[in-house]
Structures are given as C-alpha cells and as structure tokens.
Amino acid sequence: MKEINLLPDNLLRMPSVSLVNDWYVRSFSEILEFEKTDVTDKVLDRFCQSLVKIRNRHTDVVQTMAQGVLELKESHKIDHQTENSIQYFLDRFYMSRISIRMLINQHTLLFGGQLNDSRHVGCIDPQCDLVGVVKDAYENARFLCDQYYLASPDLIVREHNEREHGVPIRIVYVPSHLYHMLFELFKNSMRAVIEHHGSNAEHHPPVVVTIVRGREDICVKVSDQGGGIPRSHTDLLFNYMFSTAPQPPKSDAHTAPLAGYGYGLPISRLYARYFHGDLILLSCDGYGTDTIIYMKALSNEANELLPVFNKTSSKFYRATIPAADWSNASSSMGIRHMTTTSPRKQTVMQNETMHAQC
Numbered sequence: 001m002k003e004i005n006l007l008p009d010n011l012l013r014m015p016s017v018s019l020v021n022d023w024y025v026r027s028f029s030e031i032l033e034f035e036k037t038d039v040t041d042k043v044l045d046r047f048c049q050s051l052v053k054i055r056n057r058h059t060d061v062v063q064t065m066a067q068g069v070l071e072l073k074e075s076h077k078i079d080h081q082t083e084n085s086i087q088y089f090l091d092r093f094y095m096s097r098i099s100i101r102m103l104i105n106q107h108t109l110l111f112g113g114q115l116n117d118s119r120h121v122g123c124i125d126p127q128c129d130l131v132g133v134v135k136d137a138y139e140n141a142r143f144l145c146d147q148y149y150l151a152s153p154d155l156i157v158r159e160h161n162e163r164e165h166g167v168p169i170r171i172v173y174v175p176s177h178l179y180h181m182l183f184e185l186f187k188n189s190m191r192a193v194i195e196h197h198g199s200n201a202e203h204h205p206p207v208v209v210t211i212v213r214g215r216e217d218i219c220v221k222v223s224d225q226g227g228g229i230p231r232s233h234t235d236l237l238f239n240y241m242f243s244t245a246p247q248p249p250k251s252d253a254h255t256a257p258l259a260g261y262g263y264g265l266p267i268s269r270l271y272a273r274y275f276h277g278d279l280i281l282l283s284c285d286g287y288g289t290d291t292i293i294y295m296k297a298l299s300n301e302a303n304e305l306l307p308v309f310n311k312t313s314s315k316f317y318r319a320t321i322p323a324a325d326w327s328n329a330s331s332s333m334g335i336r337h338m339t340t341t342s343p344r345k346q347t348v349m350q351n352e353t354m355h356a357q358c
C-alpha cells in the first residue's frame with residue numbers, strides 16, 4: 001500500500017487505480033480489527049470468513065489495475081520514466097498479490113474445513129503430477145481454441161527423468177500455479193499455430209511439451225511451430241500491455257474487460273519466479289517458439305520470493321533513465337505497445353487469463 005503511493009500522480013488519479021487502492025485500504029483495516037480481539041474459536045471462524053470476503057473482493061485486481069493503466073495511456077502521453085515505474089511496480093504488486101492469495105488460500109483450506117483431498121497440504125501438492133497438469137491446461141486451452149478457430153493443434157508430451165529413468169516426474173508444487181502458466185502458454189502457442197498456418201489448413205503442427213527432471217531444475221518446455229516472434233518484439237514480451245491481440249473494449253462500469261492486455265507472459269513469469277524458478281522464451285522468427293518454465297527440483301530451494309519495500313525500492317520511482325551511451329537505440333524502442341496486427345479475434349481464448357488461479 002505504501003508503494004502504491006509512489007506511483008506517478010496521474011496514474012494514481014485514474015478511477016480504476018483508486019478503486020484498487022480503496023479495496024486494499026478496506027481489506028487492511030478489516031484484518032487489523034483482529035489485532036484487538038482475543039483468540040477464540042468464534043474469532044478464528046470470523047477471521048476465516050473475513051479472509052474469504054477479502055479474497056473475493058480482490059478477485060478482479062489484475063484486470064482493474066490493467067484498466068487503470070489503459071485509462072492513463074488513453075488520457076496522457078506516457079514517457080519512458082513512467083512506463084518503467086509502472087512495469088517495476090506491477091511486477092512487485094502482482095508478486096505480492098500471488099503471495100497474499102497463497103497465504104489466504106492456505107489458511108482457508110487448512111482451517112476453513114474445505115479440504116477434501118488428503119494428499120494436499122492446503123493448495124500445495126507434495127506429489128504434483130506434471131503430465132496431468134499439462135494435459136489439463138492443454139484441454140482447456142484447446143476448448144477455447146476450437147471455439148474460436150474451429151481447429152486446434154494436437155499435443156505431444158515427452159518426459160525425461162534424468163534422476164530416476166522411467167519414473168514419472170512428481171514434485172512439490174502448487175498445481176494451480178503451474179496450470180496458470182501452462183494455460184497461458186498453450187493459448188499463445190495455439191493462437192500462433194492457427195494464425196500462422198490458417199484455420200483451414202489440413203494439418204497443424206502439434207504443440208510439443210518436454211518435461212525434464214535434472215539435478216537442480218525441473219523444466220517444462222512448450223514448443224510450437226507458430227511462426228515465431230521477431231527479435232525486435234522479444235524485449236517487449238514481458239511488458240505489461242504488450243500484445244498483438246486486439247485491444248479489449250473499454251468498460252465504464254469497472255467490470256473487467258475480457259482479455260488481450262498482454263498480461264499472460266509477465267504474470268506467468270511471476271508465478272515461476274515466486275518459487276525461485278523462471279520463465280524464458282526463445283523464438284525463431286518465421287518458424288516457432290520455445291517457452292521454458294523452470295522450477296526448482298529441490299523443494300528446500302523453492303521458498304517464496306517477495307518484493308521488499310525499502311529505500312532502494314522507493315528510489316526506483318524517482319530515478320531518471322540514463323541517456324543512451326551506444327550509437328543506435330535498440331530497434332524495439334520504436335515499437336508501440338498494444339499494437340494490433342491480427343484481425344482474428346482471440347478474446348475468448350484469453351478469457352480466463354486474468355483470473356489468477358490462486
């Protein structure tokens with residue numbers, strides 16, 4: 001909440017941003033109420049109910065914040081400094097949201113009497129079946145893809161367990177986080193494949209997923225032959241608001257517009273980084289794209305990564321961007337965000353993007 005106040009003034013004044021701010025103020029004061037009360041069973045019950053209420057209140061934070069940034073872009077010219085601050089802030093803000101929601105979910109699952117699967121510890125699965133999550137995410141993305149394009153690429157899954165050959169790979173993980181990342185990647189790959197080959201094509205090359213367990217890392221690589229991404233775009237892929245999908249319609253009533261914000265990759269990367277993993281993308285323009293999700297193979301290395309609010313972080317919002325000290329600025333500097341190059345609609349395909357699984 002302190003960091004929200006460091007955002008550029010004109011962004012803070014946007015209606016959607018102040019709405020998000022109000023939600024945090026309200027939720028924080030509701031939680032503080034419990035500091036003054038004695039801990040009894042009744043109070044603990046009420047605490048659980050409050051958490052559920054707060055979780056529901058904050059369901060649309062990502063879309064609403066995105067809407068706020070859109071409002072700013074439409075009403076003001078945004079310089080590099082502001083854009084950098086927004087990118088920096090959103091990474092930290094959404095990461096802390098992932099963490100808070102994880103805590104709320106753990107608490108309500110463990111103490112709210114909703115748990116029905118004994119293997120899970122709250123939302124953590126100590127034996128997470130990676131192939132199962134891959135197939136689940138693929139099926140749901142394929143459903144959306146079929147609805148849109150009346151076609152979808154097949155899936156091939158390969159598994160390589162370097163530690164125990166032939167044994168299915170299982171890890172301690174939050175399946176909903178992995179599902180979120182894979183669902184985003186499948187939607188991107190499917191859209192690329194169908195757009196590149198045409199929905200009427202006789203054959204669409206399959207999306208190939210390779211799951212590998214090494215000594216340190218577990219990698220899930222999603223490979224497509226969707227025509228790839230030009231190198232001039234690659235610097236922008238993890239920028240919030242960078243999308244080649246049509247801009248979502250503007251909503252007056254602060255209801256969340258469906259999707260197409262360009263949040264799929266940056267938020268998925270946060271999910272990966274949250275447990276000290278990562279998400280990277282490699283592309284061959286004209287051919288296809290490989291996206292790799294890295295996860296820590298050893299659960300004791302996979303503790304949560306959180307933004308810290310301190311002097312360094314506050315300084316970032318006031319830092320000036322140094323002047324270029326190389327001859328030509330990168331060609332990507334000239335590319336605008338929210339470019340619309342595709343006439344095909346993908347709103348439904350992206351429909352579930354913003355609803356963070358946890």
Ligand SMILES: Nc1ncnc2c1ncn2[C@@H]1O[C@H](COP(=O)(O)OP(=O)(O)OP(=O)(O)O)[C@@H](O)[C@H]1O
Pocket residue numbers: 184188189192224226227228229237242243244245259260261262263264265266289350353
């Ligand atoms: N596998 C891929 N092949 C080709 N282009 C891709 C691929 N993955 C991502 N992209 C490009 O990167 C852009 C940003 O992707 P991202 O998932 O962040 O947002 P989006 O899919 O456009 O919107 P949403 O917020 O709904 O996910 C896409 O619009 C697309 O141009």
